[in-house]
Amino acid sequence: MKSCVTISLVAEARGGPFVFWDDLIASIRQAEEMGFDAIEIFPPSPDAIDHQQLRGALAASNLQLAALGTGAGWVRHQLTLTSADNAVREQAIAFIRSIINAAAEFGAPAIIGSMQGRATPEVPAPQARDYLRAALDVLGQAASERGVPLLYEPLNRYETNLCNTLADGVVLLESLQTDNVRLLADLFHMNIEECDIAAAFRQAGRHVGHVHFVDSNRRAAGLGHMTYGPIVRSLVDIGYQGYLSAEALPLPSSNEAALQTIRAIHYWTAAARVAGN
Ligand SMILES: [Mn+2]
Known part of the structure; x- marks a missing residue:
């Protein structure tokens, strides 16, 4: 599994769960110094990213881009699927x-999280799920034509009523025409919704495409009460080789949240390997 840290470039998202803020190039430099493998960016719009500059900064630091978030479509424009x-x-x-x-x-x-929206009295759940399925089919196919998967994130009950658990997400994905959509499993949401986080990973198996690696209180891994041992072990057992991405509040500071996360990732992935022997 690979380590990743989030960078938000969206002013309206201030106070949200992103480790680094505002300065893309300085954040990439920090991530490199700390030993991360990748960054995940939350951009205000696709044009906000200077491709040449980002390509240069990634190459210079030997980092990958793990994913781009789409939440600004909701936060800035109130768009939902x-x-x-x-x-x-x-x-x-x-x-x-x-x-x-x-x-x-x-x-x-790309990641679809808040832009999935929710069922309302105007759009009851069966209709909302039909809209969501239709959109994921179109967008999953579009991503496939570009040679990348699409990530769909179940959210906790306070943020959506469409898919709250990984099992809900698997049902949704298996109802699609496309097989190019993967689950983004966010430990903060899972801590609220799952009976057993490790068991949920084992059941979701191959559908897991990305992990938001964060603690129970949305702080960096290790600063809440998540039980990481069995969780990371379950990811090893299902053969997950994707990113563990710090989508965490910048507390007590961006640097400390990032350092705390990279230490936790190294510790728990090593412990899971030892436990597996
Ligand atoms: Mn998330």
Whole structure:
């Protein structure tokens, strides 16, 4: 498994769970110094990223781009894939498609989290799920044409009522025409919704495509009460080789949250290997 740290470039998301903020190049330098393998960027729009500059900074630091988030489509433009308004749903698809294309330039997937929206009295759950399925089919296919997967993130009950657990996500993915959508498993959401986080990973198996590696209180791994031993062991056992990405609050500071995470990743992945022998 590979280590990754988040960088937010979205002013409106201030206070949100991102380790580094605002300065992409300085953040990449910090991530490199700390020994991360990759970065995950939360951009305000696809054009906000200067591809040449990012390509140069990644090459100079030997880091990968792990993923691009699409949350700005919701935070800045209130776009969701399950809006009652057809025009809004179309704009949401167009926004995500543009992020897929930007990420694909770096061989990375886009993430659909908050842009999934939620069922409402206007759009009851069966209709909302139909909208979501249709969008994931179109966008999963678009990502496939660019040679990258698409990541879909189940969220806790306070953020969506469409898919709250990995098992919900597996049902959704298995109902799609495309097989190019993977689950983003976020330990913060899972801590609220799953009966047993390790068991949920074992059941989701090959569908797991990315992990937000964070503690129970959205702070860096080790600063809450998550039981990482069995969780990381379950990821080893299902053959997960993707990223463990720090989507964590920058507490007590960005640097300390990042250092805490990279230490936790090294510790728990080594412990899981020892436990596996
Ligand atoms: Mn997340």
